[in-house]
Amino acid sequence: MLNKTLNSALAWKGLLIISCIVLLFINIRSDQDWGDDYAQYIHQAKNIVQGIPQYETGYVYNEIYPILGPTAYTIGFPLLLSPIYALFGNNMSAFNYTITIYLIFLIIVFIGWSKKYLSEWKCLILILFLAYNPWTLRFKSEINSDIPFTFVLFWILYLFDKHNYSRLKAIEIALLSGLLISIRPLGFVVPAAIFIYMLDKLLRKKEVTKKYFFYFGILIPFLSFVFFLLLNYVIFPVSSGIEMSHQLRANLFNPSLPMAYQHLSLYYDILNYFIQTNTDHDFSFIGTICKKIFMLSMLLGLFLRLRKSLELSEIIFVGYLTVILFYNYANAGFRFLLPIAPLCLLYAGIGINQITKIIPYRKVLVVVSIIAGGLLYKPDWEDIKFKEDIIQNGPMTDDSKMTFQYLGSMTNMKDTILFIKPRALSLYAQRTSFSNLPNEHQEVLTIQLQKYHVRYLLTCKDLPNPSLDIYIKNNPTVFVKEKEIGNFNLYKIISTN
Secondary structure, three states: OHHHHHHHHHHHHHHHHHHHHHHOOOOOOOOOOOOOHHHHHHHHHHHHHHOOOOOOOOEEOOOOOHHHOOOOOOOHHHHHHHHHHHHHOOOHHHHHHHHHHHHHHHHHHHHHHHOOOOOHHHHHHHHHHHHOOHHHHHHOOOOOOHHHHHHHHHHHHHHHOOOOOOHHHHHHHHHHHHHHHHHOHHHHHHHHHHHHHHHHHHHHOOOOOHHHHHHHHHHHHHHHHHHHHHHHHHHOOOOOOOHHHHHHHHOOEOOOHHHHHHHHHHHHHHHHHHHOOOOOOOOHHHHHHHHHHHHHHHHHHHHHHHHHOOOHHHHHHHHHHHHHHOEOOOOOHHHHHHHHHHHHHHHHHHHHHHHHHHOOOHHHHHHHHHHHHHHHHHHHHHHHHHHOOOOOOOOOOHHHHHHHHHHHHHOOOOOEEEOOOHHHHHHHHOOEEEOOOOOOOHHHHHHHHHHOOEEEEEEEOOEOOHHHHHHHHHOOOOEEEEEEEOOEEEEEEOOOO
16 A cells, blocks of 8 residues: 555656656747737846846837836846846747746646645646646747746745744745735735735634734735835836836726626636637537536536635635726736636636546546547647747747847937837837837827837838828828838838928
């Protein structure tokens, strides 16, 4: 019996190690697409390394187009990227490996935290379903904050659930919570959830004294926000127009119940898509079945968890979901669900575990499920492998590199260039860049060109900018066409209306 247990432990640890190592060889890219959030993060990491203020990236914030992004993001993710930039410069492959390593850390910490609910084998299978899902394998090649954010969130859960109420542990969790908020401001849900959890324990007189409530219910939230403010206002000032001000200007939070219901329906569809990322192959029927089983099992698992006790993870789940439902932007796809996706999988695992108690041959069912998952995702895995070395449409194509090189060498440092992806231009051409709202009125666009002293207009056939196209068509005397490089056209403004 002892030998059997040891062999089982060695087997799952071996599978864990192999699965983590393999991730380092899947979809490590040397490029990025045109989503230029990553360019802002890298530029801020560069500024950290060079000792330059965070807001000096060359990106000009457009108050009429706040959804594009603030002058500078909160410091958390750029801070995590800065050692990589210091060692390797603006190297996409190095950043890709970094994101993959954070995904591996997430796998490890999730198993360490969730094994109190299910066996280590079941926890490993659940988190590998997330890690090897085609969406995740594609997404991990993007330089975005979501995977590191999710890792830090579960690291906090892991530390908190040890139930070692000490001042040192409270400070450790507070620092991590401050970092979490600095990576993505939605992280404020965690210290708020800790306060609610500890208050509930105190009122119910369950294992919590007033002393421990002070350390964890008061000290952690307080120190979290102190550390956040210290990072973003004192050590690495991101200007007075920090993320919170940006969110307020963008009017991104809307207490609208119809909108929340609409978003709930949308996220339900997005979660279904995550289970079945491809509906056009011979085994797509497997995905149809799996979606129904997953949703039913997840709801059952969540019900069982809530019925048993109110844990911190459930408060975070409900709190985070509530925030994104009232967030007036829901076009990020599965990204916004990623931080709670491991919890969704855990609830599904708990639900399936409950259902299969009445089903014989459970091990056979597990093997069949793994094979079915392989058949379901095989076409996507093959597509990822096929496209891994193909340069995607973005700043790393030949015409993009030549255009940015031309701008960097043939324009004045003080010139402002209007381009639909201003943060990518600022990073690669090292020039000041501004973007208009794509459907902006012509009168407003004309005023903005004068207000921000725009000297050049840059268009790209792959990046629609209808308002700018109309302006160029209707004002031929205002500019001259200076250069055409592949899909790019550069216009120099010679007069103003």
